Amino acid sequence: MTGPGNFGMRTPGALEAVEGSARPTLTQPRGISGSRVVSWLIFAAGIFYFFLPLVATLLFSLRLQPLGKAYDNVLNHDPRFVSSLIYSGLVGLGTIAISILLIVPTAYWVRLRVPRARPYVEFITLLPFVIPPVILVFSLLRAFSGPPFQLSGSHEGLNVLVVCAYVILSYPYMYRAVDAGLRAIDVRTLTEAAQSMGAGWTRILWSVILPNLRVALISGAFLTLAIVIGEYTIASFLVRPAFGPYLALLGRDKAFEPAAVTIISFGVTWLAMGLIAFLGRGSRQGVQLTGGR
Protein backbone atom coordinates (compact mmCIF):
# COMPACT_ATOMS: atom_id res chain seq x y z
CA MET A 1 0.00 0.00 0.00
CA THR A 2 2.95 2.29 0.56
CA GLY A 3 4.46 0.96 -2.61
CA PRO A 4 6.74 2.96 -4.84
CA GLY A 5 3.83 3.45 -7.27
CA ASN A 6 2.95 6.62 -5.41
CA PHE A 7 6.19 8.26 -6.33
CA GLY A 8 5.85 7.53 -10.01
CA MET A 9 2.53 9.30 -10.04
CA ARG A 10 3.63 12.55 -8.53
CA THR A 11 5.93 14.46 -10.82
CA PRO A 12 4.53 17.98 -10.61
CA GLY A 13 7.62 20.10 -11.25
CA ALA A 14 11.34 19.61 -11.80
CA LEU A 15 12.38 21.24 -8.56
CA GLU A 16 9.84 19.43 -6.53
CA ALA A 17 10.59 16.19 -8.28
CA VAL A 18 14.25 16.50 -7.39
CA GLU A 19 13.45 17.47 -3.85
CA GLY A 20 10.77 14.91 -3.53
CA SER A 21 12.64 12.04 -5.05
CA ALA A 22 15.99 12.77 -3.46
CA ARG A 23 14.74 12.45 0.05
CA PRO A 24 12.67 9.33 -0.36
CA THR A 25 15.41 7.46 -2.18
CA LEU A 26 17.74 8.32 0.64
CA THR A 27 15.47 7.57 3.54
CA GLN A 28 12.63 5.52 2.18
CA PRO A 29 14.32 2.22 1.40
CA ARG A 30 16.00 2.23 4.76
CA GLY A 31 12.76 3.42 6.40
CA ILE A 32 10.74 0.72 4.74
CA SER A 33 13.11 -2.09 5.56
CA GLY A 34 13.55 -0.72 9.09
CA SER A 35 9.83 -0.48 9.64
CA ARG A 36 9.41 -3.87 8.03
CA VAL A 37 11.70 -5.37 10.61
CA VAL A 38 9.69 -3.68 13.35
CA SER A 39 6.50 -4.99 11.75
CA TRP A 40 7.87 -8.50 11.75
CA LEU A 41 8.90 -8.14 15.39
CA ILE A 42 5.44 -6.96 16.42
CA PHE A 43 3.84 -9.72 14.44
CA ALA A 44 6.16 -12.31 15.96
CA ALA A 45 5.34 -11.04 19.46
CA GLY A 46 1.63 -11.36 18.69
CA ILE A 47 2.05 -14.87 17.37
CA PHE A 48 4.18 -15.85 20.36
CA TYR A 49 1.57 -14.55 22.79
CA PHE A 50 -1.18 -16.25 20.84
CA PHE A 51 0.39 -19.68 20.48
CA LEU A 52 2.35 -20.04 23.72
CA PRO A 53 -0.67 -20.98 25.88
CA LEU A 54 -2.01 -23.25 23.16
CA VAL A 55 1.26 -25.08 22.66
CA ALA A 56 1.75 -25.40 26.42
CA THR A 57 -1.76 -26.77 26.87
CA LEU A 58 -1.26 -29.19 24.00
CA LEU A 59 2.04 -30.41 25.45
CA PHE A 60 0.45 -30.76 28.86
CA SER A 61 -2.44 -32.77 27.46
CA LEU A 62 0.02 -35.17 25.80
CA ARG A 63 1.97 -35.81 28.99
CA LEU A 64 -0.35 -38.53 30.21
CA GLN A 65 1.13 -41.81 28.96
CA PRO A 66 0.49 -43.60 26.71
CA LEU A 67 0.29 -40.77 24.22
CA GLY A 68 -3.26 -39.49 23.74
CA LYS A 69 -4.55 -41.16 26.89
CA ALA A 70 -6.00 -37.89 28.19
CA TYR A 71 -8.07 -37.53 24.99
CA ASP A 72 -9.13 -41.15 25.18
CA ASN A 73 -10.21 -40.69 28.80
CA VAL A 74 -12.33 -37.70 27.90
CA LEU A 75 -13.81 -38.87 24.63
CA ASN A 76 -14.45 -42.53 25.48
CA HIS A 77 -14.65 -42.81 29.24
CA ASP A 78 -16.28 -39.61 30.43
CA PRO A 79 -20.00 -39.62 29.68
CA ARG A 80 -20.31 -36.09 31.07
CA PHE A 81 -18.11 -34.72 28.30
CA VAL A 82 -20.55 -35.84 25.62
CA SER A 83 -23.69 -35.13 27.65
CA SER A 84 -22.57 -31.59 28.51
CA LEU A 85 -21.69 -30.90 24.88
CA ILE A 86 -25.08 -32.19 23.77
CA TYR A 87 -26.83 -30.14 26.43
CA SER A 88 -24.99 -26.95 25.42
CA GLY A 89 -25.59 -27.71 21.75
CA LEU A 90 -29.33 -28.09 22.31
CA VAL A 91 -29.46 -24.90 24.38
CA GLY A 92 -27.57 -23.19 21.57
CA LEU A 93 -30.06 -24.40 18.94
CA GLY A 94 -32.98 -23.24 21.08
CA THR A 95 -31.30 -19.88 21.55
CA ILE A 96 -30.71 -19.49 17.83
CA ALA A 97 -34.31 -20.41 16.95
CA ILE A 98 -35.85 -17.94 19.42
CA SER A 99 -33.35 -15.23 18.60
CA ILE A 100 -34.12 -15.48 14.88
CA LEU A 101 -37.86 -15.57 15.53
CA LEU A 102 -37.61 -12.41 17.63
CA ILE A 103 -35.01 -10.41 15.76
CA VAL A 104 -35.85 -10.97 12.08
CA PRO A 105 -39.50 -9.83 12.18
CA THR A 106 -38.56 -6.96 14.48
CA ALA A 107 -35.70 -5.67 12.32
CA TYR A 108 -37.84 -6.12 9.20
CA TRP A 109 -40.80 -4.32 10.72
CA VAL A 110 -38.64 -1.48 12.05
CA ARG A 111 -37.14 -0.96 8.61
CA LEU A 112 -40.46 -1.15 6.78
CA ARG A 113 -43.18 0.23 9.03
CA VAL A 114 -42.03 1.71 12.33
CA PRO A 115 -38.74 3.51 11.84
CA ARG A 116 -39.67 5.45 14.98
CA ALA A 117 -39.10 2.29 17.01
CA ARG A 118 -35.51 2.04 15.78
CA PRO A 119 -33.81 4.00 18.58
CA TYR A 120 -35.60 1.90 21.21
CA VAL A 121 -34.77 -1.38 19.52
CA GLU A 122 -31.14 -0.32 19.03
CA PHE A 123 -30.91 0.77 22.65
CA ILE A 124 -32.22 -2.57 23.89
CA THR A 125 -29.95 -4.58 21.61
CA LEU A 126 -27.02 -2.58 22.98
CA LEU A 127 -27.92 -3.28 26.61
CA PRO A 128 -26.16 -6.68 26.80
CA PHE A 129 -22.90 -4.72 26.35
CA VAL A 130 -23.77 -2.61 29.37
CA ILE A 131 -25.09 -5.40 31.58
CA PRO A 132 -22.43 -8.09 31.99
CA PRO A 133 -23.60 -11.73 32.10
CA VAL A 134 -22.89 -11.93 35.82
CA ILE A 135 -25.32 -9.06 36.49
CA LEU A 136 -27.88 -10.45 34.04
CA VAL A 137 -27.92 -13.83 35.77
CA PHE A 138 -27.97 -12.11 39.18
CA SER A 139 -31.10 -10.17 38.24
CA LEU A 140 -32.78 -13.16 36.54
CA LEU A 141 -32.24 -15.24 39.68
CA ARG A 142 -33.75 -12.51 41.83
CA ALA A 143 -36.70 -11.81 39.51
CA PHE A 144 -37.66 -15.45 38.88
CA SER A 145 -36.94 -17.02 42.26
CA GLY A 146 -40.38 -16.41 43.72
CA PRO A 147 -43.98 -15.85 42.76
CA PRO A 148 -45.56 -14.79 40.47
CA PHE A 149 -43.14 -16.32 38.00
CA GLN A 150 -41.00 -18.87 39.76
CA LEU A 151 -38.60 -20.48 37.32
CA SER A 152 -35.56 -21.16 39.45
CA GLY A 153 -37.12 -24.06 41.36
CA SER A 154 -37.25 -26.68 38.63
CA HIS A 155 -35.01 -27.99 35.88
CA GLU A 156 -37.56 -27.01 33.24
CA GLY A 157 -37.75 -23.50 34.61
CA LEU A 158 -33.97 -23.15 34.75
CA ASN A 159 -33.69 -24.45 31.18
CA VAL A 160 -36.14 -21.76 30.08
CA LEU A 161 -34.13 -19.14 31.97
CA VAL A 162 -30.80 -20.17 30.49
CA VAL A 163 -32.15 -20.09 26.92
CA CYS A 164 -33.80 -16.72 27.47
CA ALA A 165 -30.61 -15.29 28.99
CA TYR A 166 -28.62 -16.47 25.96
CA VAL A 167 -31.19 -14.96 23.60
CA ILE A 168 -30.56 -11.63 25.37
CA LEU A 169 -26.79 -12.13 24.97
CA SER A 170 -27.29 -12.79 21.26
CA TYR A 171 -29.16 -9.50 20.71
CA PRO A 172 -26.26 -7.21 19.74
CA TYR A 173 -24.72 -9.23 16.97
CA MET A 174 -27.93 -10.94 15.79
CA TYR A 175 -29.65 -7.58 15.39
CA ARG A 176 -26.63 -6.00 13.71
CA ALA A 177 -26.19 -8.92 11.34
CA VAL A 178 -29.88 -8.95 10.39
CA ASP A 179 -30.11 -5.16 10.09
CA ALA A 180 -27.03 -5.06 7.87
CA GLY A 181 -28.47 -7.90 5.81
CA LEU A 182 -31.75 -6.03 5.39
CA ARG A 183 -29.92 -2.87 4.39
CA ALA A 184 -28.27 -4.78 1.55
CA ILE A 185 -31.58 -5.85 0.02
CA ASP A 186 -34.46 -3.68 -1.12
CA VAL A 187 -36.94 -4.67 1.56
CA ARG A 188 -39.75 -2.41 0.37
CA THR A 189 -39.71 -3.51 -3.27
CA LEU A 190 -39.43 -7.17 -2.33
CA THR A 191 -42.34 -6.82 0.07
CA GLU A 192 -44.51 -4.98 -2.43
CA ALA A 193 -43.71 -7.52 -5.14
CA ALA A 194 -44.62 -10.37 -2.82
CA GLN A 195 -47.78 -8.61 -1.67
CA SER A 196 -48.91 -7.91 -5.24
CA MET A 197 -48.66 -11.63 -5.84
CA GLY A 198 -50.87 -12.23 -2.87
CA ALA A 199 -48.39 -13.30 -0.21
CA GLY A 200 -49.25 -12.81 3.45
CA TRP A 201 -46.83 -11.54 6.10
CA THR A 202 -45.65 -14.95 7.28
CA ARG A 203 -45.06 -16.03 3.71
CA ILE A 204 -43.16 -12.84 2.92
CA LEU A 205 -40.93 -13.32 5.95
CA TRP A 206 -40.44 -17.04 5.40
CA SER A 207 -39.99 -17.25 1.62
CA VAL A 208 -38.71 -13.80 0.68
CA ILE A 209 -36.89 -12.14 3.56
CA LEU A 210 -35.33 -15.13 5.34
CA PRO A 211 -33.66 -16.63 2.22
CA ASN A 212 -32.13 -13.23 1.51
CA LEU A 213 -30.69 -13.08 5.01
CA ARG A 214 -29.17 -16.56 4.80
CA VAL A 215 -25.53 -15.52 5.14
CA ALA A 216 -26.18 -13.05 7.95
CA LEU A 217 -28.27 -15.58 9.85
CA ILE A 218 -25.85 -18.47 9.43
CA SER A 219 -22.87 -16.49 10.68
CA GLY A 220 -24.97 -15.09 13.53
CA ALA A 221 -26.02 -18.64 14.36
CA PHE A 222 -22.45 -19.95 14.43
CA LEU A 223 -21.35 -17.12 16.66
CA THR A 224 -24.27 -17.81 19.00
CA LEU A 225 -23.43 -21.50 19.08
CA ALA A 226 -19.76 -20.84 19.80
CA ILE A 227 -20.63 -18.43 22.60
CA VAL A 228 -23.30 -20.63 24.16
CA ILE A 229 -21.08 -23.71 24.14
CA GLY A 230 -18.24 -21.89 25.88
CA GLU A 231 -20.38 -19.82 28.26
CA TYR A 232 -19.68 -20.33 31.94
CA THR A 233 -21.11 -17.55 34.10
CA ILE A 234 -24.82 -17.87 33.40
CA ALA A 235 -24.80 -21.66 33.10
CA SER A 236 -22.97 -22.12 36.39
CA PHE A 237 -25.20 -19.79 38.41
CA LEU A 238 -28.28 -21.47 36.93
CA VAL A 239 -26.70 -24.85 37.82
CA ARG A 240 -27.03 -26.21 34.27
CA PRO A 241 -25.17 -29.37 33.14
CA ALA A 242 -23.51 -27.32 30.40
CA PHE A 243 -20.07 -27.54 28.87
CA GLY A 244 -18.54 -24.48 30.61
CA PRO A 245 -19.29 -25.59 34.18
CA TYR A 246 -18.28 -29.15 33.24
CA LEU A 247 -14.85 -27.97 32.10
CA ALA A 248 -14.44 -25.80 35.22
CA LEU A 249 -15.23 -28.78 37.45
CA LEU A 250 -12.93 -31.06 35.48
CA GLY A 251 -10.19 -28.44 35.88
CA ARG A 252 -10.49 -28.77 39.65
CA ASP A 253 -10.62 -32.58 39.69
CA LYS A 254 -8.13 -33.77 37.08
CA ALA A 255 -4.71 -32.79 35.80
CA PHE A 256 -4.38 -33.77 32.15
CA GLU A 257 -7.94 -34.28 30.94
CA PRO A 258 -8.89 -30.59 31.24
CA ALA A 259 -5.96 -29.75 28.98
CA ALA A 260 -7.34 -32.16 26.38
CA VAL A 261 -10.81 -30.63 26.65
CA THR A 262 -9.33 -27.12 26.39
CA ILE A 263 -7.60 -28.09 23.15
CA ILE A 264 -10.83 -29.61 21.83
CA SER A 265 -12.82 -26.52 22.75
CA PHE A 266 -10.23 -24.33 21.11
CA GLY A 267 -10.59 -26.41 17.97
CA VAL A 268 -14.35 -25.91 18.07
CA THR A 269 -13.92 -22.13 18.45
CA TRP A 270 -11.47 -22.07 15.54
CA LEU A 271 -13.88 -24.10 13.41
CA ALA A 272 -16.80 -21.80 14.18
CA MET A 273 -14.75 -18.65 13.49
CA GLY A 274 -13.34 -20.17 10.33
CA LEU A 275 -16.84 -20.92 9.08
CA ILE A 276 -17.99 -17.40 9.90
CA ALA A 277 -14.99 -15.88 8.14
CA PHE A 278 -15.62 -18.16 5.17
CA LEU A 279 -19.32 -17.24 5.01
CA GLY A 280 -18.71 -13.55 5.47
CA ARG A 281 -15.89 -13.27 2.92
CA GLY A 282 -15.41 -9.67 1.97
CA SER A 283 -17.85 -8.32 4.53
CA ARG A 284 -16.79 -6.80 7.83
CA GLN A 285 -15.65 -9.09 10.58
CA GLY A 286 -18.19 -9.59 13.32
CA VAL A 287 -17.07 -8.23 16.65
CA GLN A 288 -18.73 -9.63 19.67
CA LEU A 289 -18.42 -8.81 23.31
CA THR A 290 -21.14 -10.63 25.11
CA GLY A 291 -19.52 -14.02 25.37
CA GLY A 292 -18.26 -15.68 28.50
CA ARG A 293 -15.20 -13.68 29.46
Place this chain on the structure above:
Amino acid sequence: MTVAPAAEVTEIAPGAPSRPGRRLNLAWLGVMPFFIFSAAFLIIPVGVLLAGSFFSATNGALTLDNYVELNQPQIIQAYGTSIEISLVTAVVGGIFGLLLAYAVILGGLPRFLRAFLMTFSGVASNFAGVPLALAFIYTLGFQGIFTKFLEGTFGFQLYDPSTGFSLYTKLGLEIVYLYFQFPLMVLIMAPAIDGLRKEWREASENMGATSATYWRSVALPILAPTILGTIILLFGNAFGAQATAYNLAPLVPVVTNVISAQISGDVFHNPGLGYALAVGMIVIMAVAIFVYTRLQKISERWLRS
Protein backbone atom coordinates in the same frame (compact mmCIF):
# COMPACT_ATOMS: atom_id res chain seq x y z
CA MET B 1 -72.07 23.16 -2.13
CA THR B 2 -73.12 21.92 1.23
CA VAL B 3 -72.77 18.36 0.11
CA ALA B 4 -69.19 18.61 -1.03
CA PRO B 5 -67.65 19.86 2.25
CA ALA B 6 -69.79 17.40 4.13
CA ALA B 7 -68.47 14.59 1.98
CA GLU B 8 -64.98 15.90 2.43
CA VAL B 9 -65.50 16.04 6.14
CA THR B 10 -66.82 12.52 6.35
CA GLU B 11 -64.00 11.34 4.18
CA ILE B 12 -61.20 13.04 6.00
CA ALA B 13 -62.36 13.66 9.53
CA PRO B 14 -62.97 10.08 10.60
CA GLY B 15 -60.22 8.84 8.36
CA ALA B 16 -57.39 11.25 8.96
CA PRO B 17 -57.04 11.28 12.72
CA SER B 18 -57.92 7.67 13.27
CA ARG B 19 -56.16 6.06 10.32
CA PRO B 20 -52.61 7.13 11.11
CA GLY B 21 -53.35 6.50 14.75
CA ARG B 22 -54.60 3.00 14.18
CA ARG B 23 -51.98 2.21 11.60
CA LEU B 24 -49.32 3.35 14.01
CA ASN B 25 -50.72 1.19 16.79
CA LEU B 26 -50.99 -1.85 14.57
CA ALA B 27 -47.53 -1.29 13.21
CA TRP B 28 -46.13 -1.07 16.74
CA LEU B 29 -47.84 -4.38 17.48
CA GLY B 30 -45.37 -5.98 15.09
CA VAL B 31 -42.41 -5.14 17.34
CA MET B 32 -44.27 -6.04 20.54
CA PRO B 33 -42.96 -9.63 20.88
CA PHE B 34 -39.44 -8.25 20.96
CA PHE B 35 -40.28 -5.58 23.52
CA ILE B 36 -42.25 -8.01 25.69
CA PHE B 37 -39.44 -10.58 25.66
CA SER B 38 -36.85 -7.91 26.42
CA ALA B 39 -38.98 -6.54 29.23
CA ALA B 40 -39.48 -9.98 30.76
CA PHE B 41 -35.91 -11.21 30.66
CA LEU B 42 -33.82 -8.05 30.66
CA ILE B 43 -35.47 -4.79 31.61
CA ILE B 44 -37.78 -5.88 34.43
CA PRO B 45 -35.22 -8.19 36.11
CA VAL B 46 -32.55 -5.49 35.98
CA GLY B 47 -35.20 -3.04 37.16
CA VAL B 48 -35.92 -5.32 40.12
CA LEU B 49 -32.23 -5.22 40.98
CA LEU B 50 -32.12 -1.46 40.60
CA ALA B 51 -35.21 -1.01 42.75
CA GLY B 52 -33.89 -3.46 45.32
CA SER B 53 -30.79 -1.35 45.77
CA PHE B 54 -32.96 1.48 47.12
CA PHE B 55 -34.73 -0.56 49.77
CA SER B 56 -33.52 -1.63 53.17
CA ALA B 57 -33.25 -5.41 53.43
CA THR B 58 -34.15 -5.35 57.13
CA ASN B 59 -37.30 -3.22 57.28
CA GLY B 60 -38.20 -2.66 53.62
CA ALA B 61 -38.03 1.11 53.88
CA LEU B 62 -36.90 3.32 51.01
CA THR B 63 -33.28 4.20 51.67
CA LEU B 64 -29.90 5.18 50.28
CA ASP B 65 -28.10 3.19 52.97
CA ASN B 66 -27.06 0.48 50.52
CA TYR B 67 -25.13 3.04 48.51
CA VAL B 68 -23.66 4.58 51.65
CA GLU B 69 -22.48 1.11 52.64
CA LEU B 70 -20.57 0.77 49.38
CA ASN B 71 -18.09 3.05 51.10
CA GLN B 72 -16.22 0.29 52.89
CA PRO B 73 -12.61 -0.77 52.33
CA GLN B 74 -13.46 -4.18 50.89
CA ILE B 75 -15.77 -2.80 48.20
CA ILE B 76 -13.65 0.21 47.35
CA GLN B 77 -10.69 -2.12 46.94
CA ALA B 78 -12.77 -4.34 44.62
CA TYR B 79 -13.77 -1.44 42.39
CA GLY B 80 -10.21 -0.14 42.48
CA THR B 81 -8.73 -3.48 41.46
CA SER B 82 -11.27 -3.98 38.67
CA ILE B 83 -10.72 -0.49 37.33
CA GLU B 84 -6.95 -0.88 37.48
CA ILE B 85 -6.96 -4.24 35.68
CA SER B 86 -9.38 -2.96 33.05
CA LEU B 87 -7.40 0.22 32.51
CA VAL B 88 -4.03 -1.51 32.24
CA THR B 89 -5.24 -4.24 29.89
CA ALA B 90 -7.24 -1.76 27.80
CA VAL B 91 -4.27 0.58 27.28
CA VAL B 92 -1.61 -2.11 26.83
CA GLY B 93 -3.91 -4.31 24.72
CA GLY B 94 -5.07 -1.29 22.75
CA ILE B 95 -1.57 -0.08 21.90
CA PHE B 96 -0.32 -3.56 21.05
CA GLY B 97 -3.43 -4.33 18.99
CA LEU B 98 -3.05 -1.06 17.11
CA LEU B 99 0.61 -1.75 16.35
CA LEU B 100 -0.26 -5.26 15.23
CA ALA B 101 -3.03 -4.04 12.92
CA TYR B 102 -0.70 -1.38 11.52
CA ALA B 103 2.15 -3.86 11.05
CA VAL B 104 0.06 -6.30 9.14
CA ILE B 105 -1.78 -3.78 6.94
CA LEU B 106 0.74 -1.04 6.25
CA GLY B 107 3.95 -2.51 7.61
CA GLY B 108 4.99 -4.28 4.45
CA LEU B 109 4.24 -7.80 5.62
CA PRO B 110 3.06 -10.42 3.12
CA ARG B 111 -0.67 -10.16 2.48
CA PHE B 112 -1.58 -13.67 3.62
CA LEU B 113 -0.42 -12.81 7.14
CA ARG B 114 -3.20 -10.30 7.34
CA ALA B 115 -5.93 -12.86 6.66
CA PHE B 116 -4.24 -15.11 9.18
CA LEU B 117 -4.09 -12.38 11.82
CA MET B 118 -7.75 -11.50 11.32
CA THR B 119 -8.87 -15.11 11.73
CA PHE B 120 -6.75 -15.68 14.78
CA SER B 121 -7.98 -12.43 16.30
CA GLY B 122 -11.53 -13.63 15.76
CA VAL B 123 -10.69 -16.87 17.50
CA ALA B 124 -8.64 -15.36 20.32
CA SER B 125 -11.19 -12.67 21.15
CA ASN B 126 -13.69 -15.50 21.56
CA PHE B 127 -11.36 -17.81 23.44
CA ALA B 128 -12.10 -16.69 26.97
CA GLY B 129 -13.50 -17.92 30.22
CA VAL B 130 -12.69 -21.37 31.59
CA PRO B 131 -10.55 -22.70 28.73
CA LEU B 132 -8.49 -19.51 28.70
CA ALA B 133 -7.90 -19.65 32.44
CA LEU B 134 -6.88 -23.31 32.16
CA ALA B 135 -4.59 -22.67 29.20
CA PHE B 136 -2.65 -20.07 31.17
CA ILE B 137 -2.47 -22.31 34.21
CA TYR B 138 -0.85 -24.94 31.99
CA THR B 139 1.53 -22.28 30.68
CA LEU B 140 2.50 -19.99 33.54
CA GLY B 141 1.04 -21.78 36.53
CA PHE B 142 3.17 -23.29 39.25
CA GLN B 143 3.63 -26.48 37.23
CA GLY B 144 3.18 -24.73 33.88
CA ILE B 145 5.11 -25.76 30.79
CA PHE B 146 6.64 -22.32 30.30
CA THR B 147 7.44 -22.01 33.99
CA LYS B 148 9.31 -25.31 33.84
CA PHE B 149 10.92 -24.37 30.53
CA LEU B 150 12.36 -21.18 32.04
CA GLU B 151 13.63 -23.16 34.97
CA GLY B 152 15.12 -25.99 32.91
CA THR B 153 16.67 -23.91 30.15
CA PHE B 154 17.72 -20.67 31.86
CA GLY B 155 17.67 -21.78 35.45
CA PHE B 156 15.16 -18.99 36.07
CA GLN B 157 12.80 -19.65 38.96
CA LEU B 158 9.62 -17.82 38.00
CA TYR B 159 7.96 -18.58 41.31
CA ASP B 160 10.99 -17.64 43.36
CA PRO B 161 10.00 -15.26 46.18
CA SER B 162 12.42 -12.67 44.77
CA THR B 163 10.34 -12.28 41.58
CA GLY B 164 7.09 -12.05 43.51
CA PHE B 165 5.34 -13.46 40.45
CA SER B 166 2.21 -15.52 40.62
CA LEU B 167 -0.38 -16.20 37.94
CA TYR B 168 -3.13 -16.15 40.54
CA THR B 169 -2.81 -12.45 41.26
CA LYS B 170 -3.79 -9.12 39.76
CA LEU B 171 -0.78 -9.24 37.43
CA GLY B 172 -1.72 -12.77 36.39
CA LEU B 173 -5.25 -11.66 35.55
CA GLU B 174 -3.84 -8.79 33.48
CA ILE B 175 -1.61 -11.14 31.50
CA VAL B 176 -4.55 -13.45 30.84
CA TYR B 177 -7.05 -10.69 29.97
CA LEU B 178 -4.64 -9.33 27.36
CA TYR B 179 -5.23 -12.54 25.44
CA PHE B 180 -8.75 -11.44 24.50
CA GLN B 181 -8.08 -7.70 24.65
CA PHE B 182 -5.55 -7.08 21.90
CA PRO B 183 -7.26 -9.30 19.29
CA LEU B 184 -10.45 -7.27 19.75
CA MET B 185 -8.44 -4.10 19.13
CA VAL B 186 -7.05 -5.67 15.94
CA LEU B 187 -10.55 -6.62 14.77
CA ILE B 188 -11.85 -3.08 15.19
CA MET B 189 -8.76 -1.14 14.11
CA ALA B 190 -8.03 -3.08 10.91
CA PRO B 191 -11.12 -1.84 9.05
CA ALA B 192 -10.47 1.68 10.39
CA ILE B 193 -6.89 1.68 9.05
CA ASP B 194 -8.26 0.36 5.77
CA GLY B 195 -10.65 3.30 5.76
CA LEU B 196 -7.76 5.77 5.51
CA ARG B 197 -7.99 6.94 1.93
CA LYS B 198 -5.05 6.75 -0.38
CA GLU B 199 -5.84 10.27 -1.56
CA TRP B 200 -5.11 11.70 1.89
CA ARG B 201 -1.65 10.22 1.87
CA GLU B 202 -1.03 11.34 -1.69
CA ALA B 203 -2.30 14.83 -0.92
CA SER B 204 0.00 15.17 2.07
CA GLU B 205 2.94 13.78 0.13
CA ASN B 206 2.25 16.24 -2.66
CA MET B 207 2.53 18.99 -0.10
CA GLY B 208 5.89 17.62 0.97
CA ALA B 209 4.88 15.83 4.13
CA THR B 210 7.04 13.00 5.35
CA SER B 211 5.51 9.76 6.46
CA ALA B 212 5.84 10.87 10.06
CA THR B 213 4.11 14.17 9.38
CA TYR B 214 1.33 12.37 7.55
CA TRP B 215 0.76 10.11 10.53
CA ARG B 216 1.02 12.88 13.10
CA SER B 217 -1.18 15.42 11.33
CA VAL B 218 -3.56 13.38 9.19
CA ALA B 219 -3.90 9.70 9.94
CA LEU B 220 -3.71 9.69 13.74
CA PRO B 221 -6.17 12.57 14.24
CA ILE B 222 -8.62 10.75 11.95
CA LEU B 223 -8.09 7.45 13.76
CA ALA B 224 -8.02 9.02 17.23
CA PRO B 225 -11.75 8.68 18.01
CA THR B 226 -11.69 5.04 16.93
CA ILE B 227 -8.55 4.32 18.93
CA LEU B 228 -9.84 6.03 22.06
CA GLY B 229 -13.31 4.56 21.66
CA THR B 230 -12.00 1.04 21.25
CA ILE B 231 -9.72 1.39 24.27
CA ILE B 232 -12.79 2.40 26.28
CA LEU B 233 -14.62 -0.59 24.85
CA LEU B 234 -11.74 -2.82 25.94
CA PHE B 235 -12.04 -1.30 29.40
CA GLY B 236 -15.66 -2.43 29.59
CA ASN B 237 -14.72 -5.76 28.10
CA ALA B 238 -12.31 -6.47 30.96
CA PHE B 239 -14.45 -4.84 33.63
CA GLY B 240 -17.36 -7.22 33.02
CA ALA B 241 -15.24 -10.37 32.75
CA GLN B 242 -16.35 -12.96 35.28
CA ALA B 243 -15.63 -16.47 34.03
CA THR B 244 -11.89 -15.90 33.53
CA ALA B 245 -11.35 -14.16 36.86
CA TYR B 246 -13.46 -16.60 38.82
CA ASN B 247 -11.75 -19.66 37.38
CA LEU B 248 -8.21 -18.35 37.51
CA ALA B 249 -8.07 -16.30 40.67
CA PRO B 250 -11.33 -16.29 42.64
CA LEU B 251 -9.61 -14.59 45.57
CA VAL B 252 -8.38 -11.53 43.69
CA PRO B 253 -10.91 -8.90 44.74
CA VAL B 254 -12.33 -7.81 41.39
CA VAL B 255 -15.96 -6.67 41.40
CA THR B 256 -17.19 -9.70 39.43
CA ASN B 257 -15.61 -12.06 41.98
CA VAL B 258 -17.23 -10.14 44.84
CA ILE B 259 -20.61 -10.20 43.10
CA SER B 260 -20.20 -13.93 42.39
CA ALA B 261 -19.60 -14.55 46.09
CA GLN B 262 -22.60 -12.41 46.93
CA ILE B 263 -24.87 -14.33 44.50
CA SER B 264 -23.88 -17.72 45.79
CA GLY B 265 -23.68 -16.92 49.46
CA ASP B 266 -24.80 -13.39 50.42
CA VAL B 267 -21.34 -12.74 51.89
CA PHE B 268 -22.37 -9.25 52.97
CA HIS B 269 -25.45 -10.54 54.79
CA ASN B 270 -27.27 -7.72 53.05
CA PRO B 271 -28.97 -8.41 49.70
CA GLY B 272 -29.53 -4.68 49.18
CA LEU B 273 -25.80 -4.03 49.29
CA GLY B 274 -25.31 -6.73 46.63
CA TYR B 275 -27.81 -4.92 44.40
CA ALA B 276 -26.06 -1.60 44.94
CA LEU B 277 -22.75 -3.25 44.03
CA ALA B 278 -24.29 -4.55 40.80
CA VAL B 279 -25.82 -1.17 39.98
CA GLY B 280 -22.44 0.49 40.48
CA MET B 281 -21.01 -1.91 37.93
CA ILE B 282 -23.83 -1.19 35.45
CA VAL B 283 -23.21 2.55 35.85
CA ILE B 284 -19.50 2.19 35.03
CA MET B 285 -20.27 -0.05 32.04
CA ALA B 286 -22.96 2.35 30.83
CA VAL B 287 -20.56 5.31 30.91
CA ALA B 288 -17.94 3.28 28.99
CA ILE B 289 -20.39 2.12 26.33
CA PHE B 290 -21.94 5.58 26.02
CA VAL B 291 -18.56 7.23 25.43
CA TYR B 292 -17.67 4.44 22.99
CA THR B 293 -20.81 4.92 20.88
CA ARG B 294 -20.30 8.72 20.85
CA LEU B 295 -16.72 8.36 19.64
CA GLN B 296 -17.85 5.75 17.12
CA LYS B 297 -20.26 8.31 15.63
CA ILE B 298 -17.47 10.85 15.31
CA SER B 299 -15.14 8.41 13.57
CA GLU B 300 -17.86 7.32 11.15
CA ARG B 301 -17.77 10.81 9.68
CA TRP B 302 -14.35 10.14 8.19
CA LEU B 303 -13.98 6.43 7.95
CA ARG B 304 -16.57 5.05 5.62
CA SER B 305 -15.27 2.03 3.87
